[in-house]
Amino acid sequence: MRYESKSCVATCDSAFAAQVRKESGVAFERCYQCLTCTLGCPVAKYMDYRPNEVIRLVQLGLKKEVLTCSTIWICASCEACFARCPNEINIPHLMDTLHQMTLRHGIRPKETRVAAFHLAFLDPVKRFGRQNEALMSAEHFIRSRDFSLKTLKVAGNLGIGMITKGKIKITPARTGKGAARVRKLFKHTMRGTQP
Ligand code: SF4
Ligand code: SF4
Numbered sequence: 001m002r003y004e005s006k007s008c009v010a011t012c013d014s015a016f017a018a019q020v021r022k023e024s025g026v027a028f029e030r031c032y033q034c035l036t037c038t039l040g041c042p043v044a045k046y047m048d049y050r051p052n053e054v055i056r057l058v059q060l061g062l063k064k065e066v067l068t069c070s071t072i073w074i075c076a077s078c079e080a081c082f083a084r085c086p087n088e089i090n091i092p093h094l095m096d097t098l099h100q101m102t103l104r105h106g107i108r109p110k111e112t113r114v115a116a117f118h119l120a121f122l123d124p125v126k127r128f129g130r131q132n133e134a135l136m137s138a139e140h141f142i143r144s145r146d147f148s149l150k151t152l153k154v155a156g157n158l159g160i161g162m163i164t165k166g167k168i169k170i171t172p173a174r175t176g177k178g179a180a181r182v183r184k185l186f187k188h189t190m191r192g193t194q195p
Contacts, residue, residue: 016063024097030087031055037081037091047071048110051081051091058094072098073111073118116143124172126186129179132172134163 021028031052038050048070049057057066066072075095082090099118102109109115120140124132137159141151162168 012061013063014061016061024094026090026094028055036084040080040084047074067102067107070110073114113144128172129182133168134170
């Protein structure tokens with residue numbers, strides 16, 4: 001189905017809403033657009049669509065608009081909206097599901113630096129079963145392709161200082177059986193989303 005107006009043409013994908021519902025388990029169909037979520041969201045002003053608007057887009061099956069919007073990456077998962085929603089709609093979890101769908105579809109995230117951090121954060125956990133700050137910082141540096149002098153200076157001064165003071169370890173700590181379990185968990189939940 002296509003909706004057309006003077007300013008836009010949007011294509012509805014009727015299977016998309018069902019897929020999001022199945023993958024997230026979030027009952028977004030209960031949303032009646034009261035705007036409580038958006039009014040309490042601390043970062044709504046930085047989003048291209050407000051949280052309530054993303055819910056509406058998902059309900060309408062507007063896949064492209066949802067998976068290419070900045071909102072899903074800007075959401076800080078603070079859960080203020082979830083706590084306030086009269087219909088107990090778990091918006092942060094919905095945003096997480098939409099991250100995974102975006103990556104799985106090979107869509108370039110609108111907020112590339114946030115997405116780079118998202119992937120850089122998850123990668124050491126996936127590989128070693130726990131976080132390693134040095135690895136995460138290096139991976140974020142490479143993924144975000146920010147090779148500016150300012151970033152290099154911060155990385156050099158702060159990073160080396162923290163390593164020499166033993167605040168950050170270079171070699172990742174392994175968690176033995178725990179790492180294998182975490183890897184299995186990633187395989188099960190994030191199939192096809194790790195580029
Ligand atoms: S608070 Fe809940 S019901 Fe209200 S607009 Fe947001 S998601 Fe919809
Ligand atoms: S969880 Fe995300 S959408 Fe909800 S209030 Fe926090 S930042 Fe906003």
